[in-house]
Ligand code: HEM
């Protein structure tokens with residue numbers, strides 16, 4: 001349940017803008033900032049865990065009106081609601097607002113993750129990530145994903161009367177992430193990532209109080225551990241690339257390592273590690289929750305399920321035994337293939 005709500009966080013982030021202080025800043029919106037650091041965070045997190053975050057926001061709006069102040073995740077925050085408010089945000093508030101991540105995310109993912117960067121640094125790092133994530137690149141990963149899905153179904157679904165989908169989709173998503181981002185196929189090194197990764201995720205939306213046994217403290221510890229593991233992987237890959245040459249399509253880390261301009265690595269080691277962590281966190285709950293909803297839909301709607309199954313079977317007919325099922329081709333793939341004349 002928490003994970004479904006994590007998706008809701010992505011939608012909430014745009015309202016966590018800090019209004020730049022201006023001369024008239026004495027006119028602040030109604031509402032209280034609550035207890036220092038904690039503010040309204042615990043109430044909000046509790047509402048999210050109970051899946052009533054929307055009601056929590058609605059109650060606030062009923063109490064204070066469409067604009068109110070509060071304190072979330074250690075920062076004074078303004079909650080604004082309604083059409084005019086959306087327009088204000090998307091029109092950049094006349095140049096008065098910037099996008100910021102909450103403190104806990106910055107501390108956990110590292111200060112060189114894309115969301116912390118501005119201007120030239122942002123374009124450089126974003127360009128590196130996009131070269132791995134653009135559609136033409138994504139096609140290269142279908143084989144690996146297909147392999148992971150087949151192994152997953154064999155291990156966890158075949159012969160079962162009943163399955164719990166969400167935890168399984170988290171395992172599958174984690175395995176695909178490890179393979180595509182870090183080049184970790186199944187095995188010991190990959191299994192060592194699982195626990196710290198889950199600890200890290202739990203602290204992403206938490207009250208940033210760094211004392212022993214808080215979620216945030218455990219998450220920071222897990223983040224340090226993962227950063228060390230990633231550092232090790234980066235070094236392994238560097239040695240590998242010097243020995244065997246570069247294969248930037250292998251995984252995200254290889255891709256980022258292989259980017260060189262004027263004899264200089266485009267990304268620093270910290271940038272590689274922090275952004276590998278950003279993509280890992282960005283793709284995990286989002287993808288696993290979405291797949292779970294798709295499976296729920298297919299389970300509840302036999303007609304849709306039958307149509308999807310038929311479509312898949314038709315595609316599979318055109319494949320060799322064991323060949324990855326890539327589904328319908330991307331539009332640009334059709335264009336590329338017909339222009340190369342090799343389809
Ligand atoms: C159903 C799946 C997904 C949903 C609903 C989703 C949603 C979002 C949203 C709403 C944002 C904007 C957040 C903000 O600006 O604060 C975002 C950013 C981002 N997402 Fe996703 N995402 C999904 C899957 C993925 C996957 C699979 C990856 C990577 C493999 C990914 C990587 C990223 C990155 C790197 C950013 C930051 C981009 C930037 O700051 O320019 N996401 N996502």
Ligand SMILES: *[C@@H]1O[C@H](CO)[C@@H](O)[C@H](O)[C@H]1NC(C)=O
Pocket residue numbers: 210211212217220221224
């Ligand atoms: C967790 O809290 C303790 C006590 O404040 C602190 O010494 C330690 O550095 C914290 N851990 C991390 C990873 O920040």
